[in-house]
Amino acid sequence: MLDQLRKQIDAVDDELIKLLNQRMEYVKQVGELKRNDNSAIYRPEREKAIVDRLEANSNGILNRAAIEAIFFEIFAVSRNYELPERIAYLGPEGSFTHQAAESRYGAMSDYIPLDSISSVFEAVKTSRARFGVVPIENNQEGTVQETIDFLALHKLTIAAEIVLPIHFAFASKEDDLEKVTTVYSRDIAFRQCKNFLNDYFKHPVKLVPVSSTSRACKIAREEEGAAAICAPIAARQYELPILYNNIQDSADNQTRFLIISQNFVNQMSDQDKTSVIANLPDEPGSLVRFLQQFQNAGINLCKVESRPAKEGTTFKYVFFVEFEGHFNDPKIQNTIKPYKDNITWLGSYVQLC
Numbered sequence: 001m002l003d004q005l006r007k008q009i010d011a012v013d014d015e016l017i018k019l020l021n022q023r024m025e026y027v028k029q030v031g032e033l034k035r036n037d038n039s040a041i042y043r044p045e046r047e048k049a050i051v052d053r054l055e056a057n058s059n060g061i062l063n064r065a066a067i068e069a070i071f072f073e074i075f076a077v078s079r080n081y082e083l084p085e086r087i088a089y090l091g092p093e094g095s096f097t098h099q100a101a102e103s104r105y106g107a108m109s110d111y112i113p114l115d116s117i118s119s120v121f122e123a124v125k126t127s128r129a130r131f132g133v134v135p136i137e138n139n140q141e142g143t144v145q146e147t148i149d150f151l152a153l154h155k156l157t158i159a160a161e162i163v164l165p166i167h168f169a170f171a172s173k174e175d176d177l178e179k180v181t182t183v184y185s186r187d188i189a190f191r192q193c194k195n196f197l198n199d200y201f202k203h204p205v206k207l208v209p210v211s212s213t214s215r216a217c218k219i220a221r222e223e224e225g226a227a228a229i230c231a232p233i234a235a236r237q238y239e240l241p242i243l244y245n246n247i248q249d250s251a252d253n254q255t256r257f258l259i260i261s262q263n264f265v266n267q268m269s270d271q272d273k274t275s276v277i278a279n280l281p282d283e284p285g286s287l288v289r290f291l292q293q294f295q296n297a298g299i300n301l302c303k304v305e306s307r308p309a310k311e312g313t314t315f316k317y318v319f320f321v322e323f324e325g326h327f328n329d330p331k332i333q334n335t336i337k338p339y340k341d342n343i344t345w346l347g348s349y350v351q352l353c
């Protein structure tokens with residue numbers, strides 16, 4: 001029975017590899033066309049349209065998550081045939097940002113882990129990497145201010161967003177919780193796994209904050225009585241056994257990441273979001289009048305955040321504003337027309353959250 005099933009699987013795989021090779025032949029031709037007119041290799045809106053179509057047509061076992069897992073790898077291989085891509089991300093290896101980057105660029109891309117958000121921006125700006133992946137907000141903890149400040153400073157563009165459910169794991173070489181005396185992790189992870197720590201530890205245990213959950217795994221692998229609260233990808237990387245998965249208090253814990261690039265322009269789709277920095281006059285009603293334009297045009301705002309303008313010693317602010325729609329959409333163009341000198345466009349990309 002098993003032999004028979006495996007024979008059938010082999011036959012399907014032979015078909016699949018034939019079809020994938022055929023797909024890559026077409027991809028190579030697309031790559032040549034793109035090289036001729038110097039257009040972007042990475043086209044997130046096209047990838048999304050393919051996944052949407054496959055999900056609608058899939059009347060078998062594969063759901064959207066499975067289709068994405070398979071096809072994002074295929075797209076990553078395709079893009080590498082068209083032009084090898086290098087992706088910088090906020091490291092270290094095994095971080096949630098690494099996991100986000102891999103979820104979009106697959107296992108085959110060339111990755112550079114960097115130790116700060118500013119270094120990721122720098123790597124993209126100096127063309128050391130074609131794309132950079134940085135966190136922008138967590139739905140429990142709020143905004144990563146640094147990312148907004150560097151977006152305002154460097155004028156790089158946002159090519160796409162990634163939304164990743166944040167699952168923490170509890171990993172240790174110890175096979176019994178009684179033997180665990182110290183838990184290493186990031187502050188934010190301790191905050192988000194309070195219930196687990198309260199419910200599972202009846203004896204005193206030391207919580208030691210470290211710079212990353214990968215570092216927590218590294219220490220936990222070497223130290224007796226130690227454990228780490230970490231991203232599952234980090235535990236795997238350090239071969240640290242996972243004792244409990246999904247130990248975070250909230251099942252809805254998600255982080256949103258941005259893919260940044262130089263001068264990246266997506267084509268319009270029907271699900272776009274636009275991010276801008278608005279530098280408005282410092283006078284009564286300035287922000288209200290600006291936002292009123294969006295209400296008048298029926299454009300939904302997704303995020304408004306004020307940040308220091310960092311102009312000398314003054315206490316002035318700029319606004320990071322996100323709204324639904326593509327910058328090139330005539331409706332958006334009309335709405336922001338009176339503000340064209342006050343706005344820096346950061347990107348229009350397919351909206352995932």
Ligand SMILES: O=C(O)C(=O)C[C@]1(C(=O)O)C=C[C@@H](O)C=C1
Binds near residue numbers: 027050079
């Ligand atoms: O359609 C394109 O523009 C392609 O380059 C092909 C392809 C694909 O594999 O389907 C690859 C990369 C792009 O990000 C989108 C799609």
